[in-house]
Amino acid sequence: MEFSIDLLGQSTVQILPILFLLLVGLALMMLDAFKVHGKILPILTGLGLIFSAVLALAYGSPSSQVAFFGMLETGGIAPLVHVFLCASGLFTLFFLPDYLKRYHRPIEDVYALLVFAVIGMVLMANAADLIMTFIGLETMSMCLYIFAAMYKTEERSNESGFKYFLLGSFASAFLLLGISLIYGLSGMHQLPQAKVSMGSLLNLDVLANTLPNVLEGSNVNEIIFYTAIGLILIGFLFKVAAFPFHSWTPDVYEGTPTPLAGFMATGGKMAAFIALGVIMQKLNFFYIENGVEFETYPKIIQVLAIASLLTMIYGNIVAARQTNIKRMLAYSSIAHSGYVLLGFCAGGDGFEASLFYLFIYTLMNIGAFGMVGMAERQYEDTHMDHWKGLGKKAPYFAAAMSVFLFSLTGIPPLAGFMAKYQVFITAIRADLILLATVGILTSVIGAYYYIRLIVYMFFGEEQETAPDLNTRFTWMPATGIALLVALILFFGVLPSTILSPIDKVVESGLGIVMASLGM
Amino acid sequence: MESLAPNAFSYLAVSIVMFAIGTIGVMTRRNGIVVFMCIELMLNAVNLSLVTFSRMHNDPTGSMLVFFVMCVAAAEAVVGLSIIIALFRNKLDIDINNLNIFKW
Amino acid sequence: MDTSAISPIVSYVPIFILIGIAIILGLLLTNLSRLLGPYRPSNLKASAYESGMDPVGSAHERFSVKFYLIAMLFILFDIEVVFMYPWAVQYKQLLTQFGMFPFIEMLVFVAILFIGYIYVYKKGGLKWS
Numbered sequence: 001m002e003f004s005i006d007l008l009g010q011s012t013v014q015i016l017p018i019l020f021l022l023l024v025g026l027a028l029m030m031l032d033a034f035k036v037h038g039k040i041l042p043i044l045t046g047l048g049l050i051f052s053a054v055l056a057l058a059y060g061s062p063s064s065q066v067a068f069f070g071m072l073e074t075g076g077i078a079p080l081v082h083v084f085l086c087a088s089g090l091f092t093l094f095f096l097p098d099y100l101k102r103y104h105r106p107i108e109d110v111y112a113l114l115v116f117a118v119i120g121m122v123l124m125a126n127a128a129d130l131i132m133t134f135i136g137l138e139t140m141s142m143c144l145y146i147f148a149a150m151y152k153t154e155e156r157s158n159e160s161g162f163k164y165f166l167l168g169s170f171a172s173a174f175l176l177l178g179i180s181l182i183y184g185l186s187g188m189h190q191l192p193q194a195k196v197s198m199g200s201l202l203n204l205d206v207l208a209n210t211l212p213n214v215l216e217g218s219n220v221n222e223i224i225f226y227t228a229i230g231l232i233l234i235g236f237l238f239k240v241a242a243f244p245f246h247s248w249t250p251d252v253y254e255g256t257p258t259p260l261a262g263f264m265a266t267g268g269k270m271a272a273f274i275a276l277g278v279i280m281q282k283l284n285f286f287y288i289e290n291g292v293e294f295e296t297y298p299k300i301i302q303v304l305a306i307a308s309l310l311t312m313i314y315g316n317i318v319a320a321r322q323t324n325i326k327r328m329l330a331y332s333s334i335a336h337s338g339y340v341l342l343g344f345c346a347g348g349d350g351f352e353a354s355l356f357y358l359f360i361y362t363l364m365n366i367g368a369f370g371m372v373g374m375a376e377r378q379y380e381d382t383h384m385d386h387w388k389g390l391g392k393k394a395p396y397f398a399a400a401m402s403v404f405l406f407s408l409t410g411i412p413p414l415a416g417f418m419a420k421y422q423v424f425i426t427a428i429r430a431d432l433i434l435l436a437t438v439g440i441l442t443s444v445i446g447a448y449y450y451i452r453l454i455v456y457m458f459f460g461e462e463q464e465t466a467p468d469l470n471t472r473f474t475w476m477p478a479t480g481i482a483l484l485v486a487l488i489l490f491f492g493v494l495p496s497t498i499l500s501p502i503d504k505v506v507e508s509g510l511g512i513v514m515a516s517l518g519m
Numbered sequence: 520m521e522s523l524a525p526n527a528f529s530y531l532a533v534s535i536v537m538f539a540i541g542t543i544g545v546m547t548r549r550n551g552i553v554v555f556m557c558i559e560l561m562l563n564a565v566n567l568s569l570v571t572f573s574r575m576h577n578d579p580t581g582s583m584l585v586f587f588v589m590c591v592a593a594a595e596a597v598v599g600l601s602i603i604i605a606l607f608r609n610k611l612d613i614d615i616n617n618l619n620i621f622k623w
Numbered sequence: 624m625d626t627s628a629i630s631p632i633v634s635y636v637p638i639f640i641l642i643g644i645a646i647i648l649g650l651l652l653t654n655l656s657r658l659l660g661p662y663r664p665s666n667l668k669a670s671a672y673e674s675g676m677d678p679v680g681s682a683h684e685r686f687s688v689k690f691y692l693i694a695m696l697f698i699l700f701d702i703e704v705v706f707m708y709p710w711a712v713q714y715k716q717l718l719t720q721f722g723m724f725p726f727i728e729m730l731v732f733v734a735i736l737f738i739g740y741i742y743v744y745k746k747g748g749l750k751w752s
Contacts, residue, residue: 026738033745131584138591145598152605159618161602166554166615169595170545173561176588177538180568183584187576201580251621586705593702597695604688 014067014074017056017082018122024048025115032108042097042476045111049086049093049118056082062508070203071132073278077355077505078126081274085125088267088362089118094480095259095370098472103376107150114263117143121271125278130179130202133275137175137239141168144268147260148252160255167238167248175235181228185221186210204282215287215294222289229300232279239272242341243310246334253330258376261326262369265333266362273340273358277351280344297347305345309438311338316445325372326382328449329365332408335446336361342439343423346430352506353422356499360407360419360491367484368404371397374472387453388460394469398457400481405450407488410443415491422499530571537564551606551613555599562592689751696748703736 012019028041060079067074092114100107117140124136145168149161179202186201200206214221238245253261284297315335322328340361343354372382375390375397391398407416420443427436491498537560544557566585573581607613710717710729717725743749 029742033742135587142598149602155609156620158606158609159620162606165599165602169558176565180565183581184572187578201578590702593698597699
């Protein structure tokens, strides 16, 4: 791996999509500071996100390439990930301005923060170096903490922000300790000539070269390595709300402005999952101990499999008991984390299936959260009873919501079905029969609580308390909902339109590692 | 090395002890600000270990990461304190046991 | 000087001396006036000095939240120097290796900070009243 010192040339062009996002974010900050408010801010944000995604596709290459001293991956899966994360931000934008205007005085800083959060997510997901992973994670988390605590006069918002902040920074301290231990190990076996040409000992490619030599024949180093991986897993499993580290999720989502909770549950989760997946794939290597050949990934998979199993069971069972829609969606988002982890456990095509699942999940969950936000009677009042009889009062609203809920359940021909199908089929191919069976069974529990809401809407008694939703269908949320429903139907019928690009970039970007897995 | 010289492992031991103190503090203390301070202590413990490793390997990567961790810790302090102030203004209390609005 | 021959403890000796001098000087100066001058305490003299006014209330009052705001902004802008310091130390070497790029890069960094400063200023973060 060689770095070109052509700094103002190639390297800068490669990170142009992120530089552009940064410029948009700064411009939004300035517009806000100089009191230029109104519709222009969300529109500018949306255009910025779209243009940045286009730039990423234009300058990305199908094969892996790193920019900025080996810090950032800009080829392989990176452009596609960039597009997914920008899409997550963009779809949130459709619901955000109306929501903010309806209940509170609009807080215009939120658009700059949204852009910065997307930047953090992209940096984390596309990091080629653990330093960049940490910085990206913190950039994203900082914005999300502020989202959670945004309404500073609301006690609920304070509380959810405070909880998220304390637990989030607690988890990232563990992640950081893991990175530090990996760094301690990586320097044990120095390759002097390698050090000159490569920027950092924490570069994932460098680690993949040095760590096998370090682990060979040394029990102590092996213990340190798995401790470090365990600590890194804690950090990421917290961010994706997987089972032992999920407890913050419902409280934080409930106190967060609903469209932004959707953004947290999709963009933040997707970025953390992709970062975790890439790190685990890149740190997958063989090492020899006492003459026996060991491989790291299968050992990590055992932990992931347990986490996945418990996450699916816990998330679905607790979600079934909720009466507050937002909490129900929060627990169901825990359950969905379990399905994505299931894809990770499958190895081989599993990563692709997980990526596909994450993208589809983003579409349907942002839609669901956005519509819950539209239906709120007053601030954060999302009890299910208010939804009874909405099918008669606002038929379009109820129909669109039903599409999202059916898709989350996984009913054909919607995209959610294809996503679940892909994950389960790769799991079965990898002989994870137990996990796949539990996944399918818990999906049935999922069907209960999603469809209960649909039954409430269409067959429930009409409530006096239900809000007048027809006035809330302004062009922005209406466009967003129409787009999302169209995409869900489209990817449900023709999943290959997005699956084959994912397959292609994962094969060429992470292909070498996947081939060595032999699964 | 002389017997009095603190070797790398003493620094690592201090770092691990600091990290453990921080972790225990986060889990046992009830005052929000103290919990937050314990988290900062954990970050600084990791910084110490990073600097030690950096020195051991004679490689600047670790020191570089320390700069970023310091910066992140400062930003975290600002965001965290702002949230704590907002919470205190509304509740006049930052005891984390009293954060119980949300019920499942 | 070949520092590796000296025990690490020895290299700390100047710091210990400095700490010792500071402690002695502090103790000396605070007690010198009592030793040299007349010492006749009275109720009035023992009371807290508040610019000649009668003392009002306890000293353990809560600070206004404004102080926290200023302190937080200070931390934010203060910590950025951490990135400039290694840059400044290595600047000559960077200049020969990469040309003007490191300089421009730092300018961009400062520009971003400046935008942050304008934001804080415009949002009224620095207003005291």
